[in-house]
Amino acid sequence: MLSQRKILVVEDNVINRTMLCEILSGQYQVLQAENGQAALSVLKENGDQISLILLDIMMPIMDGYTFLSIVKADKALSAIPVIVTTQSDGESDEVAALSHGASDFVAKPYKPQVILHRVASIINLRETAAMMHQVQYDRLTGLFTKEFFYQRVKEILLRNPNRSYDIICSNIDNFKLINDIFGMPAGDQLLRIVAELYIKKVGDKGICGRFNADQFICLLEHRETYTDSLFIQASEQINSLSSAKNIMMKWGIYEIVDRTISVEKMCDRALLAARSIKGQYGKFCAAYDDELRSKLLQEQAITDGMEAALKEGQFEIYLQPKYRIKDDKLAGAEALVRWNHPKWGMQSPGLFIPLFERNGFITQLDQYVWNQACATLRDWDDRGFDPLCVSVNVSRADIYNTDLPDFLLEMVRRHGLSPARLHLEITESAYTENPHQLIETVAHLREVGFVIEMDDFGSGYSSLNMLNNLPIDVLKLDMKFIQSETAKPINQGILRFIMSLARWMNLSVVAEGVENRDQLERLREIGCDYVQGYYFARPMPCGQFEALLQEHGASVQEEYLQTEPRYDQGAPVLLVADEDAAYREQVKRVFEGRYQVVEAPDQKAACQCFSDCGHRMAAVILSMTLPEQGSMTVLEAMMREKHSRHIPIIATGIQDPLLEEQALEAGADDYAAKPHHQKSLWKRVHRAMDLTASRERERRLQDEVYRDYLTGLLNRRGFDSVMETLQQEHLPFAVILFDINQLKYINHTFGHDQGDRLLMQFGEILRSSTRGGDILARYGSDEFVLVVKQMRNENAVLAKGREICQAFLSGCRQNAISASCSAGIVIADAGTAMDTVMKRTSLALTRAKASGQGGCCLWKE
Amino acid sequence: MKTLKEAMEAYGADYGVTMARFMGNETMYLKFLDMLFRDDNLQKLGEALQKGDLTRAFEAAHTLKGVVGNMGLTPLFRAVCAIVEPLRAGEAREDYSAMYQEVVTEFEKADELRRSLKEGEQA
Numbered sequence: 001m002l003s004q005r006k007i008l009v010v011e012d013n014v015i016n017r018t019m020l021c022e023i024l025s026g027q028y029q030v031l032q033a034e035n036g037q038a039a040l041s042v043l044k045e046n047g048d049q050i051s052l053i054l055l056d057i058m059m060p061i062m063d064g065y066t067f068l069s070i071v072k073a074d075k076a077l078s079a080i081p082v083i084v085t086t087q088s089d090g091e092s093d094e095v096a097a098l099s100h101g102a103s104d105f106v107a108k109p110y111k112p113q114v115i116l117h118r119v120a121s122i123i124n125l126r127e128t129a130a131m132m133h134q135v136q137y138d139r140l141t142g143l144f145t146k147e148f149f150y151q152r153v154k155e156i157l158l159r160n161p162n163r164s165y166d167i168i169c170s171n172i173d174n175f176k177l178i179n180d181i182f183g184m185p186a187g188d189q190l191l192r193i194v195a196e197l198y199i200k201k202v203g204d205k206g207i208c209g210r211f212n213a214d215q216f217i218c219l220l221e222h223r224e225t226y227t228d229s230l231f232i233q234a235s236e237q238i239n240s241l242s243s244a245k246n247i248m249m250k251w252g253i254y255e256i257v258d259r260t261i262s263v264e265k266m267c268d269r270a271l272l273a274a275r276s277i278k279g280q281y282g283k284f285c286a287a288y289d290d291e292l293r294s295k296l297l298q299e300q301a302i303t304d305g306m307e308a309a310l311k312e313g314q315f316e317i318y319l320q321p322k323y324r325i326k327d328d329k330l331a332g333a334e335a336l337v338r339w340n341h342p343k344w345g346m347q348s349p350g351l352f353i354p355l356f357e358r359n360g361f362i363t364q365l366d367q368y369v370w371n372q373a374c375a376t377l378r379d380w381d382d383r384g385f386d387p388l389c390v391s392v393n394v395s396r397a398d399i400y401n402t403d404l405p406d407f408l409l410e411m412v413r414r415h416g417l418s419p420a421r422l423h424l425e426i427t428e429s430a431y432t433e434n435p436h437q438l439i440e441t442v443a444h445l446r447e448v449g450f451v452i453e454m455d456d457f458g459s460g461y462s463s464l465n466m467l468n469n470l471p472i473d474v475l476k477l478d479m480k481f482i483q484s485e486t487a488k489p490i491n492q493g494i495l496r497f498i499m500s501l502a503r504w505m506n507l508s509v510v511a512e513g514v515e516n517r518d519q520l521e522r523l524r525e526i527g528c529d530y531v532q533g534y535y536f537a538r539p540m541p542c543g544q545f546e547a548l549l550q551e552h553g554a555s556v557q558e559e560y561l562q563t564e565p566r567y568d569q570g571a572p573v574l575l576v577a578d579e580d581a582a583y584r585e586q587v588k589r590v591f592e593g594r595y596q597v598v599e600a601p602d603q604k605a606a607c608q609c610f611s612d613c614g615h616r617m618a619a620v621i622l623s624m625t626l627p628e629q630g631s632m633t634v635l636e637a638m639m640r641e642k643h644s645r646h647i648p649i650i651a652t653g654i655q656d657p658l659l660e661e662q663a664l665e666a667g668a669d670d671y672a673a674k675p676h677h678q679k680s681l682w683k684r685v686h687r688a689m690d691l692t693a694s695r696e697r698e699r700r701l702q703d704e705v706y707r708d709y710l711t712g713l714l715n716r717r718g719f720d721s722v723m724e725t726l727q728q729e730h731l732p733f734a735v736i737l738f739d740i741n742q743l744k745y746i747n748h749t750f751g752h753d754q755g756d757r758l759l760m761q762f763g764e765i766l767r768s769s770t771r772g773g774d775i776l777a778r779y780g781s782d783e784f785v786l787v788v789k790q791m792r793n794e795n796a797v798l799a800k801g802r803e804i805c806q807a808f809l810s811g812c813r814q815n816a817i818s819a820s821c822s823a824g825i826v827i828a829d830a831g832t833a834m835d836t837v838m839k840r841t842s843l844a845l846t847r848a849k850a851s852g853q854g855g856c857c858l859w860k861e
Numbered sequence: 862m863k864t865l866k867e868a869m870e871a872y873g874a875d876y877g878v879t880m881a882r883f884m885g886n887e888t889m890y891l892k893f894l895d896m897l898f899r900d901d902n903l904q905k906l907g908e909a910l911q912k913g914d915l916t917r918a919f920e921a922a923h924t925l926k927g928v929v930g931n932m933g934l935t936p937l938f939r940a941v942c943a944i945v946e947p948l949r950a951g952e953a954r955e956d957y958s959a960m961y962q963e964v965v966t967e968f969e970k971a972d973e974l975r976r977s978l979k980e981g982e983q984a
Binding site for chain 1: 897927931
C-alpha cells in the first residue's frame, strides 16, 4: 500500500479536534493545529504532502478566513483543498467560506460517514485534476503535451470545418550538443525560451505543444506565404535570449489540405519537412510539398526493397584504384558499393547510404561489402595476383552495434587472409557521441592487425584531438578540401601543415578525389603518399580492376604484407649487437616474423645499422661486452643523436651490478643478465617499447597543447610555460609585442581565410627575422610576441621591431592588402615580474598605436 | 447498572445517532464526556455575560454548541442554541442570565448522567 494521505485538522476546540482525528485516523494520517497560525507552520513543513485541510472558522489568534486567504494566495499551497467545518445554523458562514476559496463544508454535529465521504471525494477530485494537468501540459514549458495537442487539434478541426489551418513545428539541430556543452539546466532554459516564443507568436490564433526534447509544434490559422525572414527572426530572438549562441532551428510547415488523414500524420508531415533540412546550412524552413512527398515515397520504396536487394545480389562492389605518388604504381583499392536495381538501374550510393545509415540497414550492407571484398582478395590470391590491400568503409553504427573485432577477424580467417589486407576506413567526427567506445574499438581492431584509415579528414568536424586519440595508420584527405586547397598559393595553407602533422605522427596520407594534373603535382610536391580520384580512375567493377591489375601489376606488396602493417615503412628493425653468434641466432628466431632482426657482432656493424635503418629501429639489444669496449661507444653515439635517443635499449651481460649500473647510466632502458630465457627478453623489449611510446605520446600531446595550429609558433600557454624556464643568464631580455591593426576588418570584409593567411604570413616574417634562440609566440588572436634574450641595447631592439613591422607592411602592399602592425617594446631586468613586463609592453603598444599605425614604441616610466 | 443506552435515553439523548458519530465506541464516548466537563467554555460564557461582552459570549456559546451537538446531549444542545442565536445577532437582551441559568441547569443534568454512569462503573 502507498503511504497514507495526510490531512491537516485545524480546530481550536480540543474535543471537536480530537473527534475529527478519531473519525479520520482510520484512513488517513492526521496532523493537528489549534489555530490558523499553528496551521501555517505545519504547512510550511509538510505543505506538499498534505492532501486536504479540515478547517474551523472561529478560532483565536488566527481565524479560519484569514488562514484561508493566506493559503489561497500562496502558489505552493493554493492547490490543497480545504473543507470548512461549520455549525448548521445559517448559510452565511458557509457562503463566506466558499467565497474565500474553501472547496466544501461539513456541519456540526459531525456525521462521520458524511465527513469521510466528502474528504475522499475531494481528495480524489483534486488528484485527478492534478494528473490531468500533468497529462495535458508539459511540465517544463507549460505547453500541451503530444497527446493533448492531438486531441485539441482534432476538436478544433471538427468545430471549424470551413477554416483552413497550418501545422508548424521546429527542431533544434544541435540541441544535444547544447545540452552536452552547457548542461541540462541551460538546455531546459533554452526550451522554455522557445516555448515562450511560441506562445507569444501564436497568441490566440492557435495552440502550441511540445512533443519531445526539442520538438515544438503549433496549429495556426492558415496563411498563404511563409518567408524565411519570419523564421530567421524567430531564431535570432531565441539566440539572443539563450546563453548558448549559434542555436540552429529548423522549421517545418504542413498546410492541412487533407482532413481525412489523422492528426498524428499531419504533425508527422510537418516534422518530416523540418527533418528534411536537418544539418543544411542556410535553410530555415521547409514545407511538406509534392517534392518532399515524392522524396519520402522514394525513400519508402528503397526501404521496402533493400532486404530483397541484398538477398538477390543487387548490390555490387566497385573498386577505385589507389596509386602511390612516388612511382605512379597501383597500390590498392577502395571498395565501394553500387546498387544495380532491376527497374531503376544503377543507383548512386549518395541516394541510399544516408538512408541506410538512418534506418540501420547500413550494418548489413557493410558486412556484405566486407565479405565481398575478402572473397575477391581470396580469389586473386588463389590465381597468383599481386597481394593488394582493399579498404572498406566502417560506419558508425557498425562500431556500436556489433562485436566488430571478432566479427571481422572471423571473416578474414574464413577467407584465409591476414587482417592487414583489409583496411578499415573510419569516419571521425568531433561530435562523436561515445568517443571512448570508438577509440577502444578502433584500438582493438588495430591491435589484431587491421590497418585503420581515417576517412574524410578535413571535412565536417574533424578534430586534432581525435587525431591524437584515435590510433590510426592512414589519413584520408577529403576531396573537397583538396580542391579548394590546391587553388591557393603554394607556401600557404593548411595542407602542408597536415602533411607535416601526418609525417610527425607517422601516418601515411591518401588524397582522394584528385581530378587533375595540377592537384597531383601539388600533392607530389608536398609529399603526399597515395592518391585516388577520377584523374587516375573511376570506381570500376571488379572484373575491370582485375584487368588493370593483370596488366600493370601492383608494386607495394612487401609494404602491405608485414605482420605489423605500416604504409610508409618496412618492418620495424630490431638490432641485436652481440659478440656471441649463437645468442644472436636465438634472438633472431624469437623476434623474426614480427621484426626484421639485424645482427651486429661489433660496434662498427652496429653503427652501420643505425645509418642504414635508424628511423625504423624499434629496439636495440646490446651486449655490454662487445669487443674493444665498443658497447659504450654505441650507447654514447645513440644518446648523442636526436633520432636515436628515444630508441629503447636493452643492455645484456653477465650478472654484475657494476656493469649493470654502467649500462643504465649510459642510457640503457633495462639490463638483462645472461643467461636468460628468450621469453623474458621478449617481455623486456616490449615493456621498454611501451614505455618509450607512452613518453613519446606525452611529448606530442604537450607539443600540440603548446603550439598555435595556424602559425606553428608557440601559443599563449606555450609562451607562458617557456617564459617560466628563463634563466638568470638570459637577463635582461627584450619583449616586443606586435599587433596586426586591421585584422578584424580583414576577417570581416574578406573572410577568415584572408585573415588566416595574413597571420601565417606574419608568423613567417617573425621566423625569418629572428634567431634560433629567440622566443616567438602568437599571444592573442592578432597579437604576436618576440622575446630576445640577453638584450639591453634599446636602439637595436627598436630597429628590430621597426624592421619586422616594415617587412609586414611591404608584404601586405605587394598583395594589395591594407594591413599594418604596431609594436610595443620593453626591456626587462631581473626583479620585474612577468605580469608587469607584459602590462608595460601592452601599454607601450597602446602608445605606439596612438602615435600612428605602423609605429614602434619603447616603454619608459 | 444502567447501560449507556438506557442512561442516555433516560437523559433524552439519541443513542443511535450519537454512537454512530463515535463509531459505536462507548469507551471513547465516555472519554469525550469527561473532556466536556473539563472544557472551560461554559465558564467563559458566564464571565462574558456578566461583563456584558456579547462577542466573547457568542464565541463561547458557539463553540459549546458545536461540542454538545457532537456529544448528542440534546436537551443541553437546545438550551445552548437558545442563547447562541440572539448572541450571534448581537441583541442586547435582559433575559441572557435566565437563558444562561437554563444552560447551567442542563449542564448539571448532563453531569448527573455522567456520574450515574460512573457509579454504575464502580458498582
